[in-house]
Amino acid sequence: MIEKYSFFFSEVQKETPRELMLLSIISQGFVQPFSLEDNLLVLLTALTSGSGVGFNRAMLFLKDGDTLRGEMWLGPRSAEEAQNVWEVLSTPGIGYVEVIEYNRSLISKSRDALSRRIRNLRYSLSGEPLFIPALPARDKDILLVKDAKNEPLVDPRFLEIIDMDDFVCIPLLARNEVLGEIILDNAFTKAPIAPQDIKLAVICGLIAGNYVYSASLHKKLVEAEKMAALGEMAVFVTHQIRNPLVTIGGFTEQLLQPDLDEEKRNRDLRIIRDETKRLEEIVYQIAHFLKVRLKEPVAFDARPVLESVIESPEIKAKVKSRGVRLNVRIAKCPPQVLCDPTYVGEVFRNILENAIEATPENGKITVLAYAKGKKVFVVSVKDAGGGISEADKTKLFTPFFTTKEKGMGLGLPFVKRVMDACGGKIEVESREGKGTRFRLLFQCQERRSPQ
Amino acid sequence: MKKILLVEDEQPLCLLYEEELSAEGYEVTSVHDADSALDAIKNKTFDLIITDIRMPGKNGVELIAQIMGLRKDIPIIINTAYQSYKEDFMTWAADAYVVKSSSLAELKAKVRELVKP
Numbered sequence: 363m364i365e366k367y368s369f370f371f372s373e374v375q376k377e378t379p380r381e382l383m384l385l386s387i388i389s390q391g392f393v394q395p396f397s398l399e400d401n402l403l404v405l406l407t408a409l410t411s412g413s414g415v416g417f418n419r420a421m422l423f424l425k426d427g428d429t430l431r432g433e434m435w436l437g438p439r440s441a442e443e444a445q446n447v448w449e450v451l452s453t454p455g456i457g458y459v460e461v462i463e464y465n466r467s468l469i470s471k472s473r474d475a476l477s478r479r480i481r482n483l484r485y486s487l488s489g490e491p492l493f494i495p496a497l498p499a500r501d502k503d504i505l506l507v508k509d510a511k512n513e514p515l516v517d518p519r520f521l522e523i524i525d526m527d528d529f530v531c532i533p534l535l536a537r538n539e540v541l542g543e544i545i546l547d548n549a550f551t552k553a554p555i556a557p558q559d560i561k562l563a564v565i566c567g568l569i570a571g572n573y574v575y576s577a578s579l580h581k582k583l584v585e586a587e588k589m590a591a592l593g594e595m596a597v598f599v600t601h602q603i604r605n606p607l608v609t610i611g612g613f614t615e616q617l618l619q620p621d622l623d624e625e626k627r628n629r630d631l632r633i634i635r636d637e638t639k640r641l642e643e644i645v646y647q648i649a650h651f652l653k654v655r656l657k658e659p660v661a662f663d664a665r666p667v668l669e670s671v672i673e674s675p676e677i678k679a680k681v682k683s684r685g686v687r688l689n690v691r692i693a694k695c696p697p698q699v700l701c702d703p704t705y706v707g708e709v710f711r712n713i714l715e716n717a718i719e720a721t722p723e724n725g726k727i728t729v730l731a732y733a734k735g736k737k738v739f740v741v742s743v744k745d746a747g748g749g750i751s752e753a754d755k756t757k758l759f760t761p762f763f764t765t766k767e768k769g770m771g772l773g774l775p776f777v778k779r780v781m782d783a784c785g786g787k788i789e790v791e792s793r794e795g796k797g798t799r800f801r802l803l804f805q806c807q808e809r810r811s812p813q
Numbered sequence: 814m815k816k817i818l819l820v821e822d823e824q825p826l827c828l829l830y831e832e833e834l835s836a837e838g839y840e841v842t843s844v845h846d847a848d849s850a851l852d853a854i855k856n857k858t859f860d861l862i863i864t865d866i867r868m869p870g871k872n873g874v875e876l877i878a879q880i881m882g883l884r885k886d887i888p889i890i891i892n893t894a895y896q897s898y899k900e901d902f903m904t905w906a907a908d909a910y911v912v913k914s915s916s917l918a919e920l921k922a923k924v925r926e927l928v929k930p
Contacts, residue, residue: 604894605823611915612829
């Protein structure tokens with residue numbers, strides 16, 4: 363017999379020990395694809411919710427180079443509000459989205475009072491002498507401060523903001539490096555900070571430290587990928603632009619030679635004109651790709667859009683010049699698709715043009731548009747071309763990848779961007795020598811039945 | 814007359830190179846992809862090969878590797894829009910590397926250096 367368990371508990375049971383409940387909230391939060399800030403919010407909430415660890419307020423510092431700077435401060439403004447937070451958190455079936463939304467509102471409410479002030483705090487970690495809160499971060503020490511007003515090691519500016527006698531400082535560590543610091547106090551209940559609470563907060567700090575570390579690695583990786591993509595783009599654009607430039611320059615040199623006959627002169631000029639047009643097209647395509655700004659999806663009838671593309675003079679001319687056959691079947695009363703209507707025509711045109719270019723003379727292209735269940739509308743374009751190799755299939759949606767002699771490799775990346783933005787999908791099925799089928803899967807809004 | 818095989822997928826560029834190199838006293842045959850180049854080498858004798866790198870199908874580096882298996886004695890010039898491939902040791906099998914430019918002076922000089930017309 364096999365029993366299956368979920369990573370996520372839909373309900374928090376009353377008898378669950380609070381330590382386990384707290385850790386489950388934090389670790390479940392970190393599994394979600396939330397931003398670093400949102401996840402840290404989950405952590406701070408867990409530390410400050412009345413029945414959680416039991417602290418009233420949590421302050422977060424992050425290390426930035428050699429500096430420790432204030433990032434956010436979360437905490438209810440009163441003991442009563444503290445109780446409310448935990449009630450929200452312990453509502454059966456509550457999701458993290460709600461928790462985060464709740465905290466965001468709390469942060470924005472308290473921004474003036476708390477977060478803005480803490481954001482002005484910056485401490486060098488290399489200077490001497492160091493005061494609290496920089497000291498525990500540098501020395502990787504967990505410090506419980508009592509009677510702070512009479513403690514010369516506490517920075518007076520910090521003390522003025524926090525306005526508390528007792529607080530605990532917990533450095534955030536990962537791989538033995540300090541990444542930040544959490545400071546916790548009991549501003550409203552004035553309860554003494556118990557060793558048990560510190561221990562639990564330290565565990566939370568360790569989890570958070572590792573999370574901050576992996577988030578920083580992820581950020582670096584994304585940056586590196588962006589740079590690599592930019593480099594690839596530069597190399598590709600250089601190639602695409604240099605060829606027509608060399609041709610234009612070379613034939614211009616010929617035109618400058620004396621005794622050039624009329625026929626050759628005209629031919630050179632035609633080549634120069636064509637290559638200039640090509641350069642313009644390259645520049646247009648890059649600019650167009652870069653300037654696409656997708657709007658929120660709206661519901662609309664895709665049928666007229668698809669029909670207008672099929673009936674457009676450009677497509678008709680391409681079909682004729684390539685000598686291919688178009689077989690089109692579009693559902694009569696399709697559901698409304700959810701997408702940015704500005705770009706749907708262009709998305710379909712891209713797919714259709716690729717199919718026309720791939721299909722040999724007398725080959726057939728089949729366009730089908732139909733509803734699949736109530737939630738999906740499919741636009742399928744099947745060509746009779748040579749198919750796409752497995753290696754090329756993985757690169758289809760990478761900008762500037764192209765198998766066409768004069769293509770820019772921006773068509774399919776554009777299509778994918780539009781489909782992703784409206785919650786749709788693009789699927790490719792291809793067998794070498796057998797042709798390719800692209801399927802655009804749009805999310806739909808169900809038609810309301812007439813009353 | 815010395816014979817040059819030009820491998821270049823850009824047709825207007827082929828035309829330009831053909832005319833300019835013919836004016837220098839060479840006989841130029843152009844093909845637009847690597848497979849056609851290999852066919853040409855099997856069927857005809859050439860004194861020099863000029864090849865692009867980025868082409869549909871096999872690229873210029875793959876072409877050079879295959880030419881080495883057929884004929885090791887024909888000098889090869891790589892003529893490409895990419896400066897960056899010059900650092901790639903795979904391109905070192907060629908005898909010269911010329912980045913495409915609207916002035917054909919460097920290309921012509923390399924051709925003359927490797928094969929007197």
